Amino acid sequence: MCFSYEGRQTIQDVNLDLKAGTLTALVGPNGAGKSTLLHLLQGRLSGTKGHVDCQCEIALMPQRAAIDWSFPITVKQMVKLGQSCRANHANILSIDEALERVGMVEMASRRLSRLSGGQQQRVLLARALMQQTGVLLLDEPCSAIDPPTREHLLTVMRQQAKEGQTLLVSSHDWGRALDSYDQVIVLDQRVLASGTPQQVREKLTDLTCTMGSTCCD
Amino acid sequence: MIDPNFWWLTPLLLALLIGLICPTTGALLITQRRILLANLMAHSVLPGLVLALAFELDPTIGGLISGLIGALLAEKLNQQFKGREEAAMNTVLAGFTALGVLLVPLLQARVDLETILFGDLLAANSADLIRTCIATAALSVLLLSRYEDLVFIGIDPDGAIAAKRPVNQIRFLAIVITALVVISAITAVGIVLVIALLCAPVLVHIEASSSLRSLMLRSAATGLLLCGSGMTIAMVADLPPGPLIGVLCVVLLLAKSTASQWNPSN
The missing domain is CATH 3.40.50.300 (P-loop containing nucleotide triphosphate hydrolases)
Structure with missing residues (x-):
């Protein structure tokens, strides 16, 4: 390209x-x-x-700077946005499952702006996981x-x-x-x-x- | 025909409706970082209003067209002056205000500039009320039909585009509705003061709200209280309601700031 x-x-x-x-x-x-x-x-x-030759959907987890972290939204609502990006509705991952994978279940109702940088990155990853694309x-x-946190993210990615x-x-x-x-x-x-x-x-x-x-x- | 003893009913209803829709629109604009655009539009409606009044046309149409031209011009200049958008937008704002003021003597228009700039709620009539009801309905339709998209665009605009959301169409709709809301609010608080009603109630609640919906509801309730109390005090003390509501907005913001310093958890 x-x-x-x-x-x-x-x-x-x-x-x-x-x-x-x-x-x-x-x-x-x-x-x-x-x-x-x-x-x-x-x-x-x-x-x-x-061109890109790919048979499946491709999702992108953006850089931190692309997100307005001060927006009034809870962790759960943020992850739910990933669900609405999904083109393929088969094999649906629930919001709780996505949060569990990144270890953020306890923070589900917390406001995004109140999380640390590492926690915010985990939420962003959970949102990307919700899309369940073949390529991430x-x-x-x-x-x-x-x-x-870096280790944890790498473990999730490996999984x-x-x-x-x-x-x-x-x-x-x-x-x-x-x-x-x-x-x-x-x-x-x-x-x-x-x-x-x-x-x-x-x-x-x-x-x-x-x-x-x-x-x- | 309204009983002359109830002349205050129309201004009060108008004040309450404006108190509801201005902060709701403000919540949308502040979370999308487009509040400067709203202020620009508030000032950009002036030439259209003057032209419409001078040619005895509907001021809503004139103001709407003029406000949209101002917004589109600003968007175009923003693309040219990336990173210096505020300067470009403020220049357009000043230019449109100046043009509006110039048009009054040029067209020898019978326009009370003071009323347009600072509002005259007590002179509100049923046409103002109908205009505000239309703006309320348009805003409600946008919020009910596109709430999730508005959240997505606010928090991650590039992501929303990548997810094939109709971002440009929604933004354009939001601009049109903002123009409608601003024109409706002119009778109440004028084009200079409308920005206070768009911002103050939202700033009071933005940190404590956990969703855009919650922010809009809280801000609307506070706006309702501000306009209702402003109107009541104005009638009792025989003061102009628009400036009074503007002052109340700042008092509220200062009270919130002081309370936060005493109790940082708020």
């Missing part, structure tokens, strides 16, 4: 092949085009070239949250992959966190490397030279 914005090509000939039931990390520096690529895959943006794209779900859902997760994490994923794709407007975490790590030396040392720990 290719995508241009204001005359600048921000996605250049990206070709991805995601295997069903896998958890894939999409990593890269700021401005690499990770969010743009996710928006292209979900259909929120139209590419200048290329997550735009930096682990940003600005504490390590235990979803085990159940057959295909997940693509954009992230800034370059360290050991990559080992939690089946596949890693390194993006900087084009795909610089892809493969298992081990294969990508082996290429890290070259990537450090290409992308700057701040990207890699």
Whole structure:
């Protein structure tokens, strides 16, 4: 796929092949085009070239900044919005089940603005789970949250992959966190490397030279 | 024919209806971060009102068209001045107000600018009441038929678009209804003061409400109380009701702020 914005090509000939039931990390520096690529895959943006070949529905869990967290809404109402996005009404996951998966059942009647950042991310994930799509794209779900919450989110994502859902997760994490994923794709407007975490790590030396040392720990 | 002894009935009914619909609309606009657009529209109706009155046409139609032109112009400028939308919108607001004021001497229109700017509730007639009933009905239909979409658009507009909700159509409808509500409220509080009635009751309840519905109901109840008491005090003390309601809005907000400082859990 290719995508241009204001005359600048921000996605250049990206070709991805995601295997069903896998958890894939999409990593890269700021401005690499990770969010743009996710928006292209979900259909929120139209590419200048290329297409998405997918037999199932694709859901997107947006970045924190896309949500108005001060809106007067309870956790349960927020998760219910995911239900109304769903095109396929078969195999319906209940709101309570979605909240249970992310460990937020006790908070169901609490107002969204009264939750911590990590709890809010879990609610956003529950809303995405409600859509029950074959592919779930997550735009930096682990940003600005504490390590235990990050671990919890990764556990939920792994569980979803085990159940057959295909997940693509954009992230800034370059360290050991990559080992939690089946596949890693390194993006900087084009795909610089892809493969298992081990294969990508082996290429890290070259990537450090290409992308700057701040990207890699 | 209304008994002359009950002349106050129409202004009181109008005040109560305005007290209900202004904060309800305000709740919708504040949660969608479009309250500046409402203020812009309140001022943008002025040229249309003056033109309609000068040519002896229905002021609702004139005000509605003018308000919509102002809103659409602001939306267009917002796209050009991304990140500086407030400056663009305030400029349009000032421009339309100025145009309205200029049209009065230019057309030698028999328009009482003071009444349009600050309201004259005591002079309300049955046409004002009918206009407000139409605005109330339109607002009710929007809320009853599109409540979930309004919540979705408020909390995650991009998500609502991705979920193939008719976001643009709903936003346009909301703009039209806002214009209707604002024009209805002009008799009560005028185009300058309507913003207080749109905002104050909502700000008092926004932190304690757990849903948009609850926020709208609480705000409407408070608006009803504000307009009812404002109208009553104005009649007893022989004061203009519009400015009095405007002052009561600020007093309410200050009281809420003081109460919150004493009891932060509120």
